[in-house]
Each structure stands twice: as C-alpha cells, then as structure tokens.
Amino acid sequence: MKPIAVIGAGIAGLTAALELKKRGLPTLVFEAGKSIGGMASSFKDADGFSYDFGAHFVSNRLANALGAGGICRTVKHYGEAVHLRGKSYSYPFGLMLSPRFAPPAIAERTRDRKVVSAADWFTKKYGQTLAEEVAIPLAEAWSGAAAEELSPAIGQKFGPRILKSLYLNAAALVTGRAVCNGYSHEMPESADVYHVYPEGGMAKLLEPIANEVRDVVRLESPVEKILVEDEQVKAVRVKGETIEVSAAISTAPVHILPKLVSGTTALEPMAAFRYRPMIFVNLRFMGRGLLPDTVMWVPDRAQPFFRLTETPISMPWLAPDGKTLITFDIGCEVGDTYWTMNDETLAQTCLDGICEMYPKLRRAFISPGGVIRTPISYPVYLMKYEEQRQRFANSTGVDGLYSIGRNGEFAHSLMEDVYWRTIRRMGDVADYVGGVPEDLPFAAEIQRMMKPSEDERVRAA
Template sequence: MSGSARVGVCHVIGAGLAGLSAALRLAESGRPVRLYEQAPQAGGRCRSFYDATLDRTIDNGSHLALSGNHALVDYARRIGAGAALVEQTPAAFPFLDVRNGDAWTLRPGGLWLFDPQRRVPHSRPWQYLAALRAVLATAGQSVDDALPPDGALHERLWRPLAVSALNAPTARASARLFGSVMRETLLRGESACRPLLAPQGLGAAFVDPALRRLAELGVVLRLGARVDTLRFEGTRAMGLSVDGAMIDVAAGDSVILAAPAWVAERLIPGLTVPPPGPAIVNAHFRLDQLVRLPGGLPFLGLVGGTAEWLFARGDVVAVTVSAADALAQETAESIAASLWRDVAAALRLDGPSRPCRVVKERRATPDQAPDSVLRRPPARTRWDNLCLAGDWTDTGLPASLEAAVRSGDRAARCVLSAC
C-alpha cells in the first residue's frame, strides 16, 4: 500500500479511551481515520457529566492513575492535556480504618521500608517482599494464593490495592495481573508511584482535548452511530453496517474494533472474550463546604467499612466500591445511606446524608480471574485488516485507563505495520 497514491482509511469502532488512543496514533501517522461511537458522547467509561441533583460536573467513576502509567501520561501529553493532570509529589497513599480511627500513610521511595512512619503500622520491612510472589505468580494463581489472607499486610495493603486495581475479590483476582501493577509502580520506586489526579474531571483530562486534537488532524467522528454488523470475505473485513447502512472497506483500508468485549463478541464470529466482571458502585456527595480529607491529600483509602476509596474535588466527595455486585442490587437510597456512614466517619461529620448521586457500572470491567484472563485475545485477529483494542484484550495489565491506551496504541501499530 505504501506505493499507492491512495492512503487507506482506518475505521475505528468505539470512542472510549482505547479507540481515541488508536485514532490519535493513526492520525499522527497520516492515516485518514473515521471514528464511530454508539453513545451520544465519547469517552466510554472515562467520562464526565453534569448532574442536576448535585449541580456539579462529576465523573462516571473515580480513577487513580500513577506516574508509572507511561502510555497514559504520553497520551495526555500528545493531546495537549498535560496541564490537566496534577502529580502528587512525593508519592503518598493515606489510609483510614473507619472502625477504630487508625490512620497511616504509605510513603514509598528510598529507604521507606526501614521507616515505621512510612509503612503500614506494626508491619515489618521483610513482609513487603511478599509482593514478589505476585510478580512471579503462575497464570492460575489468585491474589490469595500468592498473598494469603492471614498475612500481616493483607487487609491493610494488598487487599485494598488488589480489589481496586482488578475489580475482583482477592480469592478470584489474578495474582499475575496484580503482579504487573506492582512491577510497573511500587517495585520501580517513588517516581513511578506518584498519584496523577484530574482536578477538572476525566473528560477535561482525557476526552475533550483528545477530540480537539483529533479534529485538528482531520479525524471524522460520528457520535450516536451504532455498528450493527461487520461483513467478512476470505481473510478480510469487507464492510461495516452503521445504523443499517453498509460502508465498504476498500482495498488498503483497515478496521480497529475498540468496542466493549460483549460488542466485539457479537460482531466477530468465533471470537473468544472474557466474561463481564463485577459491578463497581460510585456515590457522589455534595457537602456544605470544600472537602479536606484526612491525610491532607485529595484521596483516601478506607479499611473496615463498605466504602473503599474517597476522592475530594471542591465540595464533592466521591466514593468508590469495587467488586460490588451485592451492593449494586440495592436501591440508590440504601447505597447512599450505607456509604454515607463511612464518609461521615472519615470526615467526622454529623447529621443526615448530604445530596447524593449513585452511579452503578454493572459491566465495569471484564472478569479478571485467572481463567478469564486466559480468554483475552491479542490485538491481531485472523483477518488481515482487522485489529482489536480495549482494556479486555491481552495487554498484560488489569483493565484500567493505562491498559485501554496501551491497547489502542498496540492496535494502531499493528495496522501501520501492515502498510
């Protein structure tokens, strides 16, 4: 194709973070890109929206990125959004046990393991070496297999980190995926562990600037455009039906499917994908004043209650609970009441619950148990001009913003390498 006068078009299906990153990489290389998104807005699960109950713009779900997420940081730089991310330096992770008020802050870096004030209370330096068991875990091991629940750090460190990173109970979560998180962050030192926060929201950091940059590069974006069917002939994808209208995929053209796993499974015959994982529940409370969390940082890990992480932005505190299938079955009112108890305990607030918006993501991530991880497909497919992207593909990482961007980059490079 490189000798042809016509440069092939790449059709990218899905404008979540995986699709946006793939479209960006292709457009930067000079490829014409058409981007299709079924929803009325881009961003997928990484989006912000205005909530009338709170009269505030909130995120669909809270995400804590780290400076070791190199693909995500590079993506933000390339879309011109570096200023929308705030790096917390030095790295610090405050925790609070809501049962008894015990508080501590994990401060990795340097000789931190030998400073009792920078590690979990009553822990010993050698106990942290257990992280290596997750890094070296076999494909079939769960987090509990590698880091047993009776270990000194399980409740106060390994479990909070693993459940939030993998959206699964530690008895089911893949130890190998958790090990990949440890390998790329905690085991690389303080400079790879610095929290990256988006004070103006996920949309302002990762979606809106990407759309502006893609428009500058000539990418054609169609929102509210549902891809109904992919048509195959021989070894190629030959067409895609968008809202019932067939669009031909000409010689030299390519397709990147960056839709959720269950959509990809419907569109591609014989594709093996991981099943959906547990729900994630988020609750956003608007308080009467600006929020200051214990520990002094805009996020806080909680132990001993229902809520797992708190994030403060202005006068709104967001609560995140992963692996939350049981909680998601409750009414929004019941969820708000349960989570408010933890928020009130953490912030030492009295009185009734404040105005709240509950967001339930029932298919927040793919299932990340060891057997499900083995079902993740690679970027390349058996069709010459079709590649896959998404945090459910085989990136070697848990489903996350970093995995989504990395998958989009990988799919784009597969397309470009075939030119």
C-alpha cells in the same frame, strides 16, 4: 484504499484515528452515542461541585501529547492512605514500615513460594499479614472473585517498586507537584511527569484531538456487525449499510466483541470474560481535608465501599470554598442488592459507613451529590481464562481485526497507558494495510495523494 473502521470515539478510538490520519490512511470512526469522548466526560452542578465520569488524574505528558497541555492546571498534591482497624496508614510506606507488617514481608523474601494465583502473588510481594488484611480484601472487593481464583497477572495493576516510589515521593516534595507514581507502565515515570487537570473538566482533554478527526467521525452510528471471511475482516455493517473496510479497530469490551463479529468462531472464548460492575456514590460535606489523603483504601469487608476519594484535596477548584466532595466506590453485580438499591438509600448507606469510621462527619454532611452505575468497570483476571487472555493480548485471531483501549484490551490500563499502547498498535495496523512510513522520501506527497478529496468525503458522508 478501503477505509479502516474505528469503533468507538473515546480516547483510544480518537487516538487511533488521528495516528492513522497522520500516516495517510483513510479512516472512519463510528460512535454509537451522540457525542465523542467516551468516559472522559464531566459536568458542574448548580451548587458549584464538579463531577467526572472517568479518571480524575491525568499526567502533563499525556495532556501535552493530546494537545491540551496549555489548558491544564498543575496538581500540587496527591497521596493515598489505608484505613485499617480504626487507624490510617500512608500508602505504601506507612504500611511497609509498620512493625506489624514489615517483619512478615521481609521474611517472605527468603521463602521459595510458588506463585500460582493472585493470593500467592500478594503474599510473596507484601508478606502474609499485609496480604491477608489489606491487599487480598481490596483485590477481592474490586474484582468480585476470590484471590485464589484470580491470576497473578493482577499484580500488573500495582505501582513501582519501593525504591522507585521513594524517589518519586521525594521528587514531589522538592518540586511541589503531584509527581505520578505508578500511573504509567508503558512510559518511564520521573520528577518531570506529574498530575494535571484540564480547565473546564475532563471533557476538555480530548477536544484538540477530536477537532483533528471530526470530519471522519460518524455519531449515532452503532456498528451492528464486523463481517469476516476466511478469518479476515472484509466489512462493517452500520445502520443497515455494509461498508467495505481494509481493517477494523474495536474499542468495545471483549465479551461484547464476539457478538459483533460474524463469520468466525475465533472470538467465542472471549464471551466468558468478566468485568466488575461498579457504583460511584458522591456525598457533599462542609470542610476540606476530611480524609487523611486524596484516596483512602478501606479493606474492611463489613463496609459496602472499598475506596474513598476526596478529590478536592488535590484539586480544590472541583468544590466550592469551604466544602468538599467524597466519592465512594462500591463493587457489585448487576441486579444485586446494591445495584438495585435506590440512590437515596445508597447515599445513606455510604454516610452511615463513613460515620462509623469518622463520627464527626455526620454533622458536616450537606447532601447527596449523585450516583453513577456502570456495568463494565475493572476487568476480572480469572485463572480459568488466563491462557486465553494472554493469547488475546497478542492477537484477536482474525486478520485485520484489532482491539484497543482499556475495555478493548481487557487491561488494567489508565489513560496514559491507553494512549501510548494505541499509538504503538497503530504501527501494526499500518503495516497490515500497507501504510506509508512517515520517514519515507516524499511521504507527505504520497499521503496527500492517498487522502480522499473534499467531494469524495462529502459523497462518503
């Protein structure tokens, strides 16, 4: 059997490779970078502050599935708040129970509002006051588009219903663990699913799964083209070499995928899909618990940032004793004022902004902790390509071509959902290429015979 090409060695690519390997299907993983892991990377500076590039929050269920449960610490607390008009409200209940927001939300339930855009969805979900003062400004900040231009599908990003949130919050108090609340849409959340953090940083999370497939990963091997004939994947070209494949699995952002594919126009509409660029500014302070909770949303349009995260509130080991780290999320566009601003000015801008909210923090400020810019962060669900997005969610339109992962699916998916969606999608790939079902009699023997010998692997490498 010709190998299946997996493009990218982040969590989605590595998960796909291991799942295909378990099914006895030959696989090659092509990674453009010098190391595996994608956005799941981390480092610790000389002063003892730890930084992650990617999600800080991982569930114990995902860690166990990846084989990293044994190296993870339990996170005991996690919470969110909203800063509005000089006051902080816990999220979601502090807002929903406020006399200012509760009556409009209740009244909205009785209205027959037609939901066409994200603005309609937020109004119907939260009531006009809360939608206009909190939900819509935040959505526009991290998408860079007006709520009237966004699809109501953007609501998929938000957490469970109020009663479910009440149950999960109560479970967190009883168990003394940070129970996951709205972090997975693919699997049920319960009191037994809680946040953990791997010893040594996020990069350690993928080590067990990476070790399982390391022999099929080719680093510094960017895929130049995915070759298609008669609307079917035939080969990939890597560093000038054409390799015949039975299927191709891409983790590339969907607006880049049309540039990789040659021999079809099926993917051309995806070239117009937009991702929101982001800047993450880290500042170091004396003290701990400077924010009302781990994450604080800031719908104030006058501020450059829309979210603040003080991770050491939940994971104190990420900063030295008596100190803390606050991360500022800034939505921007490549080449705009914030994107081109130097790191020192960005840090000062964020410090000035947070000190408008909490003046005492200026005396607690130690130093900047670094700036990360990424041109591809959140997918932007614009109404003008919503129909095409929904079609793409079901199929790429090319036989043997699959797109997975957060960027590859153009989805608001967190790490755990990426994992489970990838596992399920590999069943489709196995069906397409004619894999061996694991419950078939003598499946293990058949899979062993299908695997290439050591000599064949050496020749292929």
